[in-house]
Amino acid sequence: MKIKYELLKSEKHTKARHGILHTNHGSFETPMFMPVGTQATVKTLSPEELKEMGSGVILSNTYHLWLRPGEDVVDHAGGLHTFMNYDGPILTDSGGFQVFSLAEKKNITEEGVLFKSHINGEKLLLTPEKSIEIQNKLDSDIAMSFDECIPYPASYEYAKASTERTLRWARRGKEAHKNEHQSLFGIVQGGEYSDLRAISAKETVKIGFDGYSIGGTSVGEDKPTMYQMIEDGICYLPEDKPRYLMGVGDPIDILEGVERGVDMFDCVLPTRIARHGNAFTHRGKINLKNAKFKEDFTPLEETCTCYACRHYTKAYIRHLIIAGETFGARLLSIHNLQFLIHLTEDIRSSIDTDTFLTFKEKFLKDYTKE
Amino acid sequence: MKIKYELLKSEKHTKARHGILHTNHGSFETPMFMPVGTQATVKTLSPEELKEMGSGVILSNTYHLWLRPGEDVVDHAGGLHTFMNYDGPILTDSGGFQVFSLAEKKNITEEGVLFKSHINGEKLLLTPEKSIEIQNKLDSDIAMSFDECIPYPASYEYAKASTERTLRWARRGKEAHKNEHQSLFGIVQGGEYSDLRAISAKETVKIGFDGYSIGGTSVGEDKPTMYQMIEDGICYLPEDKPRYLMGVGDPIDILEGVERGVDMFDCVLPTRIARHGNAFTHRGKINLKNAKFKEDFTPLEETCTCYACRHYTKAYIRHLIIAGETFGARLLSIHNLQFLIHLTEDIRSSIDTDTFLTFKEKFLKDYTKE
Numbered sequence: 224m225k226i227k228y229e230l231l232k233s234e235k236h237t238k239a240r241h242g243i244l245h246t247n248h249g250s251f252e253t254p255m256f257m258p259v260g261t262q263a264t265v266k267t268l269s270p271e272e273l274k275e276m277g278s279g280v281i282l283s284n285t286y287h288l289w290l291r292p293g294e295d296v297v298d299h300a301g302g303l304h305t306f307m308n309y310d311g312p313i314l315t316d317s318g319g320f321q322v323f324s325l326a327e328k329k330n331i332t333e334e335g336v337l338f339k340s341h342i343n344g345e346k347l348l349l350t351p352e353k354s355i356e357i358q359n360k361l362d363s364d365i366a367m368s369f370d371e372c373i374p375y376p377a378s379y380e381y382a383k384a385s386t387e388r389t390l391r392w393a394r395r396g397k398e399a400h401k402n403e404h405q406s407l408f409g410i411v412q413g414g415e416y417s418d419l420r421a422i423s424a425k426e427t428v429k430i431g432f433d434g435y436s437i438g439g440t441s442v443g444e445d446k447p448t449m450y451q452m453i454e455d456g457i458c459y460l461p462e463d464k465p466r467y468l469m470g471v472g473d474p475i476d477i478l479e480g481v482e483r484g485v486d487m488f489d490c491v492l493p494t495r496i497a498r499h500g501n502a503f504t505h506r507g508k509i510n511l512k513n514a515k516f517k518e519d520f521t522p523l524e525e526t527c528t529c530y531a532c533r534h535y536t537k538a539y540i541r542h543l544i545i546a547g548e549t550f551g552a553r554l555l556s557i558h559n560l561q562f563l564i565h566l567t568e569d570i571r572s573s574i575d576t577d578t579f580l581t582f583k584e585k586f587l588k589d590y591t592k593e
Numbered sequence: 594m595k596i597k598y599e600l601l602k603s604e605k606h607t608k609a610r611h612g613i614l615h616t617n618h619g620s621f622e623t624p625m626f627m628p629v630g631t632q633a634t635v636k637t638l639s640p641e642e643l644k645e646m647g648s649g650v651i652l653s654n655t656y657h658l659w660l661r662p663g664e665d666v667v668d669h670a671g672g673l674h675t676f677m678n679y680d681g682p683i684l685t686d687s688g689g690f691q692v693f694s695l696a697e698k699k700n701i702t703e704e705g706v707l708f709k710s711h712i713n714g715e716k717l718l719l720t721p722e723k724s725i726e727i728q729n730k731l732d733s734d735i736a737m738s739f740d741e742c743i744p745y746p747a748s749y750e751y752a753k754a755s756t757e758r759t760l761r762w763a764r765r766g767k768e769a770h771k772n773e774h775q776s777l778f779g780i781v782q783g784g785e786y787s788d789l790r791a792i793s794a795k796e797t798v799k800i801g802f803d804g805y806s807i808g809g810t811s812v813g814e815d816k817p818t819m820y821q822m823i824e825d826g827i828c829y830l831p832e833d834k835p836r837y838l839m840g841v842g843d844p845i846d847i848l849e850g851v852e853r854g855v856d857m858f859d860c861v862l863p864t865r866i867a868r869h870g871n872a873f874t875h876r877g878k879i880n881l882k883n884a885k886f887k888e889d890f891t892p893l894e895e896t897c898t899c900y901a902c903r904h905y906t907k908a909y910i911r912h913l914i915i916a917g918e919t920f921g922a923r924l925l926s927i928h929n930l931q932f933l934i935h936l937t938e939d940i941r942s943s944i945d946t947d948t949f950l951t952f953k954e955k956f957l958k959d960y961t962k963e
Binding site: 306542550 | 632633634636637638639657661662666669670671676677678887888890904905906908909911912913915916918919920921922923
């Protein structure tokens with residue numbers, strides 16, 4: 224069965240929408256933040272911990288799993304859900320972004336991308352067909368088309384040629400897609416150019432996918448440009464399909480994305496900053512390494528219901544982070560992921576009552592206060 | 594309240610004994626293996642995970658907590674139990690072993706040990722009084738006397754002088770001990786010399802402690818020497834107090850220790866080897882990095898009931914270890930600790946039925962088969 228998106232409520236004053244996405248591994252409401260499990264594990268966490276924090280869907284990375292342990296191992300295990308013991312919905316990316324950001328000495332041709340593995344330097348070729356074949360074997364609920372993530376800034380000529388090639392790759396990927404239990408998303412590119420974003424969105428929709436991603440943001444552009452990139456493409460996407468803004472997980476950007484009609488978000492930010500001792504709070508990010516927390520025997524946030532806040536103090540988590548103990552990263556990862564997941568939950572409530580803008584204003588006022 | 598040891602059953606054919614130790618934070622049966630939480634956390638694990646695997650008591654390190662976060666922070670938090678959210682029994686060591694194994698440029702005098710911190714090179718002095726003062730503030734259930742861990746080999750003269758000094762330190766520590774909720778153990782030293790072990794045991798018992806530790810083993814000596822060191826001192830220890838063999842956690846050594854009358858064991862081995870990809874099994878240790886486990890979709894042990902074995906395969910754990918994901922170390926830590934804790938559980942059953950030697954023989958036959 225393919226996924227099915229159900230629109231529950233459109234907010235009156237914005238493009239924000241509350242929906243529900245049905246998959247073969249359960250349903251989740253949108254807008255939703257998706258924790259990232261790059262290597263078939265959300266760093267430091269168990270599947271039970273992800274469920275407890277209300278995680279509806281997770282993302283895993285095709286590029287990493289292709290290199291290690293290899294898609295055949297995952298296939299022989301019975302697919303990614305069985306391999307990693309996660310029975311909820313899983314989305315896989317196409318590997319495109321990782322090839323562009325991690326791989327060495329890449330060479331982009333019409334066929335695909337020739338590059339060297341960031342692990343062992345091995346020469347590898349990733350094509351639209353190969354990306355889909357790997358994802359078919361991983362057997363995620365939602366797969367992504369193979370695309371080029373255009374750098375920022377990029378010349379108009381480069382962006383145009385790349386966007387057109389990504390469209391050809393999208394057609395090839397759809398053609399190659401053979402897993403009937405798996406849904407496939409197209410990706411809107413176009414760099415920083417409004418007309419290219421429009422062309423990319425319209426043509427990708429013409430090919431026809433189960434959902435649409437907005438790619439190529441969060442690559443160095445300023446915030447207004449990023450929000451413009453979203454707007455330039457999203458207006459051409461169909462109402463009855465989910466929209467996913469790739470690689471975005473800053474609380475402010477989630478709010479800006481939702482306001483423009485985005486349903487799904489993912490980012491390594493909450494777990495990455497956790498490993499460096501940072502915690503999201505409603506009054507902005509705090510860094511536990513700060514000396515002022517040395518004898519702070521209160522939780523990260525008094526009002527938070529996460530496992531970390533129910534049982535541990537800032538002073539203890541600070542000690543763990545400074546001592547290099549991974550249990551500290553685990554506690555902060557739980558807190559940060561739950562923070563974003565609960566943020567999307569609060570956003571959904573505000574959409575239901577047509578008070579999204581009031582909610583957003585209140586959140587931003589507190590979050591940016593200090 | 595001080596701890597209270599209750600002898601439940603002496604095994605008919607050996608010195609093995611099944612007992613129960615009552616503390617202010619609950620009771621646990623002995624023989625028992627104690628997971629090590631060096632820096633107020635058993636690496637990668639939560640207190641809930643420790644409870645689920647049947648952990649009766651954990652150990653934490655005075656030296657590490659003195660340096661980071663400092664005993665005053667733990668004291669102000671309300672003691673170690675509150676600080677780390679662990680409401681079961683906690684034992685702290687004296688810092689002696691760490692000063693001798695970790696610290697740089699140490700200088701031993703009658704007063705104590707002058708050394709440089711392994712973290713920042715700061716000059717520090719650890720004395721018997723200071724060690725007890727720190728442990729009083731940590732507020733563990735069981736504290737240890739400050740001792741010198743004699744290197745192996747050592748000359749008779751050095752061992753004799755050191756053993757006598759450790760006895761003087763034991764008297765000073767007992768004198769300095771002010772926490773009436775905390776019990777205090779004396780430590781038998783004496784190096785590799787039978788007569789010094791006997792003197793150390795008899796004199797330490799004369800001082801009078803709530804329990805007795807056997808120190809200075811597992812420092813490079815061969816196994817027969819280690820077992821002899823245990824025998825040379827343990828025969829002088831009172832029946833009505835618990836005996837703790839410090840720093841020993843190899844399954845074979847646990848069996849040999851129990852046979853000689855030891856009640857408590859601790860070691861970083863199960864969690865340390867976990868981080869390097871090793872798992873205990875009843876057929877010996879296995880290393881998950883081995884290529885033969887690449888597509889092994891069975892648990893670490895079919896008969897094991899631990900969280901890792903209930904939900905994950907060797908192939909998945911292998912992938913996590915090779916990819917450097919801490920969830921792999923977490924799963925193997927859970928398995929290895931439960932393995933040793935369940936081993937002591939099985940040992941207790943065999944003591945109850947006077948079949949310890951049969952149990953030991955069967956275990957060793959399987960464990961050393963491959």
